[in-house]
Amino acid sequence: MLDDLERSGLGWFWASDAGGNLTYLSDTIAQRIDTPLSDLIGRPLTSIFVSAEHEVRGKTLALKLGARKSFSGFAVQSQQHPERAVLRLSGQPVFDDDEFIGYRGTGTDVTDEYHREEETERLAKYDSLTGLSNRHRMSHLIDTTLTAFKAAKRNAAVLMLDLDRFKHVNDTLGHAAGDELLRQVADRLKRSIEVDCHVGRLGGDEFQVLIPDLDDRGELGEIAMKIITMLKQPFSLEEGRAVIGASVGIAIAPHDGVTTADIVRSADLALYAAKNGGRGQFRFFSGDLENEALFRRRLEEGLGEALRKEQLFLRYEPILDVGSGHVCALETHICWRHEQRGEIDEDEFAVILEGSGQVVEVGQWAITEACRAAGEWPESVRVAVNIPVALFMADGFVEHISAALKASDLAPHRLGLEISEAIFFGNSEAVDRTLAQLFKLGVRLTLDEFGSGHSSLAYLRRAPFDMVKIDENLIIEAERGGNRDLGLVRAIVALASALEMGTIANGIETTDLYDRLRECGIGCVEGPIFSDPIGLDAVREEFEGGTWSIAPSGDRLARARRRTVYRKIQVIHDDHSYEVTLRNLSRTGALIQGLEDVPKGTQFVVDLGGGQLAVAEVIRSNGDTQGLQFEEPLVDDGSGGLVTRNRVSPYALASAGAPLAALSQGDYKGMEGGGLGQGGASTPKFGYARRSRSEAA
Known part of the structure; x- marks a missing residue:
């Protein structure tokens, strides 16, 4: 019966001597692990089998055998052919007059079951x-x-x-x-x-x-x-x-x-x-992100009231004709003059609008306002308005444009609508019908973000576009020196020309890129080296002389990259903390105001809040204003802001007796372990300017 049991593979037996060497093994198992039985007898059991539980530390066959205690269900694999089988061993120590003489045990083949369990465990993780x-x-x-x-x-x-x-x-x-x-x-x-x-x-x-x-x-x-x-x-x-x-x-x-x-x-x-x-x-x-998220939701909910209170206004970004250098059009950007937040610029407003339910209403207002403003400009200058998909697909869209043109007495060809390729993912019949109505009305159509990845020649065939606006990301890649990307720009220009369409490149930040785009044959350009979006009064002033020309300049971009701010911060010198006003900030330095008689070469630790400490040196000093240069440049926070590479260590603060916790948003002038003293341990070396004292009062 035992022979039959061994041959069936349902059960098998093994034995070892006191030294752990194999003295008996069922022949069926020798076959299962693809090793002759004669090569196994006499060898240490630990050289034949190894634990199948690789991830579990401390579970080895040597430890099991060395304990000289009973064990069961221990999964092992052949050391020589681990892929062949998974076996479960059980063993009982054998003693003769209290003298250990070896193990006797049984085993079962659990290969299929083990792999099922292993797969189940893997799926769980x-x-x-x-x-x-x-x-x-x-x-x-x-x-x-x-x-x-x-x-x-x-x-x-x-x-x-x-x-x-x-x-x-x-x-x-x-x-x-x-x-x-x-x-x-x-x-x-x-x-x-x-x-x-x-x-x-x-x-x-x-x-x-x-x-x-x-x-x-x-x-x-x-x-x-x-x-x-x-x-x-x-x-x-x-x-x-x-x-x-x-x-x-x-x-x-x-x-x-x-x-x-x-x-x-x-x-x-x-x-x-x-x-x-x-x-x-x-x-x-x-x-402050949590408060920012809550405030943004309130802004989204308050857009309807902003429309009613006439808090929204437009800024206009010049688009230049490359051949003449004259401004040929102005692209509208929607901004918000908020009662508590102050002025919300076009980039932030675009995000707020996307999350709100007021896209159609705000878009209709922008079209009406743009037409009214353009009616005052020279006849040769157009106005361009970005049209979200929701507005394009809204009932009465074309009728609203027609009414806005009539109310402002603006010629239809002077209104340009920038439409993204996303409109073609909607109802094709409704899209084609609206495009046909716009063509009949006589407004100019621009295919926006061409080359963004969804681009198809079918879109150009389906719609009567007058212009193609090349995707800004493609322009950025061309600026990085990629000949392949510049070749794509050149190909888009050639394609548009063959279809009798103009081309626009936006987001231009360097004169070198501008020169390369001119060589590609780009028709119109816009970007920071020409002008940031400006208010309507500034546009009127520029057009007083008739034509408006702008020469590209990298200095405009350099000025823009130094962000203007206005907030109170702490600076520390000789273990004493001063409150000053931060006027502007860049990667390499800052402008502060509030202290008098600060000589060049003075070292400050600038506390930007939230555990952000930056060592800086005064490189310019004029009255109550000082220019600082950081010892280590700030880094990008991903959204146009600047942050320090490292912050005060919460572990250092905990070592000084504070509880281990996330950093607060306050200043760190008095926290031990933050690299600062107690803020009042020494006599102040610099006095506050009168203006700062009055502001503090």
């Missing part, structure tokens, strides 16, 4: 579609990492990623294409992050990255930008070509949170801010 860690495993990894790093006083960064325009791929190409796209995104993510990290998919189009031992916001910003750049490159799918993008939120432990819940919530808020900032951006968490 990993995303079945992409092979990345799933939400549960990422949460566990973050939790265990933060717990261990808390004791070791180490940092860790968490990045939250959300794909832009992924829903469009699912809707237009199908869910199979969406799944393949997610697999390719996972592959690009793993290749784009070169530091040690864990990458996971939380579900849908949301991904998460855990990077241990990194708190340098300069490096993290570069990683985030590399991810964004790689994911906006076109994806080749069986169903067609897809172009998406990504937004990234970044939080760093323990600066932005000590627990898993806190750090993930901080990264989520940063991601929300990045998406609200226009997508395709990254943002670092800061303590």
Whole structure:
């Protein structure tokens, strides 16, 4: 019966001597692990079998045998042929007059069962579609990492990623294409992050990255930008070509949170801010993001009232004819003069408008206002208005344009409507009908963002476009010196010319790029080297002399990059803290106001809030105003703002007696461990200017 049992493979037996050498083994198992029985007898059991539980530390066969105690269900594999079988061993120590003489045991073949369990366990930890860690495993990894790093006083960064325009791929190409796209995104993510990290998919189009031992916001910003750049490159799918993008939120432990819940919530808020900032951006968490998110929602809800109170106004960005250098058109940008927030510029307003339900109403107001303003300009100058998809598809759209033209007595050909390719993803009959009505009305149509990834010659055939506006990202790539991208620009210009359409390039920031675009044959240009958007009164002044010409200048861009600010901050000198007014800020320096008789060469520690301390030297001093140069340049926060690379360490603050917690948004003038004294331990060396004292009063 035992022989039959062994031959069946349902059960088998083994035995070892006191030294752990194999003295008996069922021949069926020798065959199962593809090793002759004669090669096994007499060898140490630990040289034949190895634990199958590779991830479980301390579980080795040598430890089991060395304990000389009974054991059961211990999974092993052949050391020589691990792929052949998984076996479960049970053993009983044998003694003769209290003398250990070896083991006697049984075993079973559990290969199929083991692999089923292994696959079940893998599915519990990993995303079945992409092979990345799933939400549960990422949460566990973050939790265990933060717990261990808390004791070791180490940092860790968490990045939250959300794909832009992924829903469009699912809707237009199908869910199979969406799944393949997610697999390719996972592959690009793993290749784009070169530091040690864990990458996971939380579900849908949301991904998460855990990077241990990194708190340098300069490096993290570069990683985030590399991810964004790689994911906006076109994806080749069986169903067609897809172009998406990504937004990234970044939080760093323990600066932005000590627990898993806190750090993930901080990264989520940063991601929300990045998406609200226009997508395709990254943002670092800061303590005011939550208030910013709440305030933004209030702004979105208050747009209707802003229209009624006439708080919205337009700025106009000049578009120049390359041949003459004259302003041939002005593009409108909507701004908001808010009662509490102050002036909300065109970029921020565009994001607020996108999240509101007032797109159609605001768009109709902009068309009416643009027509009224253009009626005062020279006959040779047009006005251009960007038309969101919701406005284009709204009932009465063409009728509203007709009424605005009539009310302002503006010739239809002087109104240009900038329409994105996204309109062609809607109801084709309704789109074609509206385009035909606009053509009949006589307004000029511009295909916006051509070359953004969705571009198709079919769009140019379907619609009576007068102009093609080349996507700004394509222009940026051409500026970086890519001959291939410049060749694409040249090809678009040739195509537009063959179809008797004009071309516009926007976002031009250097004279070198302007010269290269002129060589490509671009017809019209706009960008910061010509002019930022300006108010209606300034436009009227420029047109008083008739034609308006603008020469490109890189100095305009240099001035714009030094951001004008106006807020109170702390600066520290000789262990004493002073409150001053920060007037402007750049990567390399700042302008402060409020102190008198500060000589050149004075060293300050500038407290920008939220644990951000920057060492600076006074390089210019004029009365109560000083120009500072930072010892280490600030870095981009992803949304046009500037931050320090590193911040005060919460571990250092905890060592000084403060509880370990995320950094507050206040100043750090009096916190030990932040590199500062107590703010009043020494006699002040500099006095406040009178203006500052009166402001403080």
